[in-house]
Amino acid sequence: AQSVTQLGSHVSVSEGALVLLRCNYSSSVPPYLFWYVQYPNQGLQLLLKYTTGATLVKGINGFEAEFKKSETSFHLTKPSAHMSDAAEYFCAVSETGGGSNYKLTFGKGTLLTVNP
Amino acid sequence: NAGVTQTPKFQVLKTGQSMTLQCAQDMNHEYMSWYRQDPGMGLRLIHYSVGAGITDQGEVPNGYNVSRSTTEDFPLRLLSAAPSQTSVYFCASSSTAREYFGPGTRLTVT
Numbered sequence: 202a203q204s205v206t207q208l209g210s211h212v213s214v215s216e217g218a219l220v221l222l223r224c225n226y227s228s229s230v231p232p233y234l235f236w237y238v239q240y241p242n243q244g245l246q247l248l249l250k251y252t253t254g255a256t257l258v259k260g261i262n263g264f265e266a267e268f269k270k271s272e273t274s275f276h277l278t279k280p281s282a283h284m285s286d287a288a289e290y291f292c293a294v295s296e297t298g299g300g301s302n303y304k305l306t307f308g309k310g311t312l313l314t315v316n317p
Numbered sequence: 318n319a320g321v322t323q324t325p326k327f328q329v330l331k332t333g334q335s336m337t338l339q340c341a342q343d344m345n346h347e348y349m350s351w352y353r354q355d356p357g358m359g360l361r362l363i364h365y366s367v368g369a370g371i372t373d374q375g376e377v378p379n380g381y382n383v384s385r386s387t388t389e390d391f392p393l394r395l396l397s398a399a400p401s402q403t404s405v406y407f408c409a410s411s412s413t414a415r416e417y418f419g420p421g422t423r424l425t426v427t
Binding site for chain 2: 205210235237243244245246247250291293304305306307308309310
């Protein structure tokens with residue numbers, strides 16, 4: 202079974218400050234890892250994903266995440282927050298292989314607030 | 318190419334009523350799924366399908382039925398709606414590269 206823990210249901214940063222959203226996972230097989238963003242009253246948009254290969258993954262809007270197997274973590278970062286980054290962010294994991302490749306298990310989400 | 322479409326966008330039901338949430342994709346994806354989103358709970362998988370004629374249960378399947386008669390369509394049926402099914406429902410379809418989410422259906426059961 203797989204699970205995702207997002208530390209901090211609400212993170213508040215100042216505009217221009219570092220954004221760090223934490224995600225830890227558990228999986229019995231090598232995982233695929235994802236970060237999604239959801240703006241108010243909208244669907245989910247894929248920010249970035251890790252499947253195999255390079256452990257530092259760059260996504261859209263200046264976000265990146267690093268897969269650390271030893272720490273079972275996949276934290277999301279952005280060097281400088283922008284007001285438009287205010288949204289809810291979800292970390293997700295899926296087991297690799299077979300028909301369950303994209304049967305995602307989501308974390309509970311982290312609401313990012315950016316203060317002027 | 319419309320991607321993943323869902324109808325309706327909003328729906329209000331009375332307890333005990335039935336309805337079908339529609340989901341369609343035009344990307345010829347084999348894999349489709351339904352999630353529900355509740356505050357503080359993230360998204361939870363209801364049912365999924367790995368191809369036409371094949372469906373399986375996810376994490377929270379009770380109270381919901383699905384079928385997959387075509388590659389394009391994956392409707393979600395509520396046979397007897399309950400207030401606990403008040404939620405936002407997202408349909409998704411997957412290629413080998415990623416998952417695509419629909420815009421969601423906001424359902425209220427009174």
